[in-house]
Amino acid sequence: MKTLRILVTGGAGFIGSHLCERLIDQGHWVICLDNLFTGNRRNIARLLSHARFEFLRHDVNEALILEVDQIYHLACPASPVHYQRNPVRTIRTCVQGTLHALDLSREVAARLLIASTSEVYGDPAVHPQTESYWGAVNPIGTRACYDEGKRCAEALAVSYARQYDVEVRIPRIFNTYGPRMDEMDGRVVSNFIVQALRNEAITLYGDGSQTRSFCFVDDLVEGLIRFMNADCGAEPLNLGNPRETTIAHIATMIREMTGSSSPIVYKPLPEDDPTRRCPDIRRARELLDWSPKVALEQGLERTISYFREMAGGRGAEPGGRTWMAAT
Numbered sequence: 515m516k517t518l519r520i521l522v523t524g525g526a527g528f529i530g531s532h533l534c535e536r537l538i539d540q541g542h543w544v545i546c547l548d549n550l551f552t553g554n555r556r557n558i559a560r561l562l563s564h565a566r567f568e569f570l571r572h573d574v575n576e577a578l579i580l581e582v583d584q585i586y587h588l589a590c591p592a593s594p595v596h597y598q599r600n601p602v603r604t605i606r607t608c609v610q611g612t613l614h615a616l617d618l619s620r621e622v623a624a625r626l627l628i629a630s631t632s633e634v635y636g637d638p639a640v641h642p643q644t645e646s647y648w649g650a651v652n653p654i655g656t657r658a659c660y661d662e663g664k665r666c667a668e669a670l671a672v673s674y675a676r677q678y679d680v681e682v683r684i685p686r687i688f689n690t691y692g693p694r695m696d697e698m699d700g701r702v703v704s705n706f707i708v709q710a711l712r713n714e715a716i717t718l719y720g721d722g723s724q725t726r727s728f729c730f731v732d733d734l735v736e737g738l739i740r741f742m743n744a745d746c747g748a749e750p751l752n753l754g755n756p757r758e759t760t761i762a763h764i765a766t767m768i769r770e771m772t773g774s775s776s777p778i779v780y781k782p783l784p785e786d787d788p789t790r791r792c793p794d795i796r797r798a799r800e801l802l803d804w805s806p807k808v809a810l811e812q813g814l815e816r817t818i819s820y821f822r823e824m825a826g827g828r829g830a831e832p833g834g835r836t837w838m839a840a841t
C-alpha cells in the first residue's frame with residue numbers, strides 16, 4: 515500500500531484515536547487535529563512519540579491549510595450530553611467545520627471522508643434503514659442541532675462533489691462502542707458499564723424495548739478505511755452492526771458480565787429518542803466486502819476490561835482522568 519499523509523480531524527476522540535492507530539500501523543503519516551472538546555490526550559498517549567504521528571490542537575471552525583492526501587473528518591461532539599450543551603456551536607461545527615474540511619480537500623485535491631450518522635434517519639419509519647430512506651427528523655427538537663447539522667454536512671459534501679469534483683465519502687455511522695468511550699457522556703454502553711462496575715443503579719430510559727445495533731469500534735474503523743479507499747461515488751453508505759438488541763437486554767448482559775448487583779431503574783425517554791435503529795448494510799457488503807466481525811459479547815468483554823483498568827487508574831496518562839478518583 516502506498517504511504518499517504520492523512521489528516522484525521524477529531525483524532526483524539528473515541529473513534530478517531532482508534533482510526534489514527536490503525537493508519538499508523540498501516541505505515542501512513544498521520545496528523546491528528548483536535549480541539550480536545552470531548553477528546554483527550556490520553557486517547558492518543560501511545561501515539562504522541564511516534565515519528566509518523568503529529569498532534570495539532572486546532573478548532574475546525576477555523577480554516578486550515580495542510581498538504582495531505584486524505585482527510586477523515588470526524589470532529590464533532592457525538593453524544594447528546596455534549597452536543598446539546600452548546601447547540602449553536604454544534605451546528606457551527608457540523609456546517610462551518612465541514613465547509614473548512616471541504617475547502618481544504620478542494621485546495622489540495624485530497625479525498626475526504628465525512629463522518630455522518632444514523633441520526634440523519636431520525637425516528638425512522640423504514641426498518642431496517644437503507645441509504646435510500648430520507649429519514650424522519652424533527653428539525654426543531656433538542657437533537658436537531660446534531661441531526662440537522664449532519665444532514666447539512668451531507669448536503670454540503672454532495673454539492674462539493676457535484677460542483678467542484680471533490681472526492682467525498684459519506685459513511686452513516688450507527689451506534690459504535692468500545693474502549694475509550696467517554697465514561698461521562700451518557701452513551702448507553704459506557705453508562706451501563708460504569709454504573710454496573712460501581713454497583714450503582716443502571717438507568718434505563720423508557721421501558722427498555724427500544725432497540726439499537728451496536729458495532730465494535732475495530733469493525734467500524736475497518737469499514738471507514740475500506741470506504742475511504744473504495745472506488746465509488748459520493749453516495750452515503752451505512753456502517754454499523756445489523757444485530758439489533760433491546761436496551762433492556764444490553765443492560766442485563768452488562769450486569770451479568772460484570773457480576774454486578776446493580777438494580778435497573780426506569781426513567782422517562784428523552785425527547786425524539788428513536789424507538790428502533792438497525793442498519794441495512796447490503797451496500798457495504800457489496801461495495802467493500804465488509805461486515806462486522808466482533809460479536810457483541812466479545813466487544814463488551816473488551817470494553818468492560820477497559821473501564822475496569824480505568825477504574826484501577828492503570829489506563830490514565832498524565833493530564834488524563836481516572837473516573838473512580840473523580841467521584
Ligand SMILES: NC(=O)c1ccc[n+]([C@@H]2O[C@H](COP(=O)([O-])OP(=O)(O)OC[C@H]3O[C@@H](n4cnc5c(N)ncnc54)[C@H](O)[C@@H]3O)[C@@H](O)[C@H]2O)c1
Binds near residue numbers: 524587687690
Ligand atoms: N460513536 C458513535 O456511535 C457515532 C455514531 C455516529 C456518528 N459518529 C460520528 O463520528 C465522529 C466521532 O465520534 P466519536 O464517538 O469518536 O465522538 P468523540 O466526541 O469521542 O470525538 C469527537 C472528537 O472531535 C473533537 N472535536 C469536537 N469539536 C471539534 C472542533 N470544533 N474542532 C476540532 N475538534 C473537535 C473532540 O474533541 C473529539 O476528540 C463524530 O463526527 C460523530 O458524529 C459517531
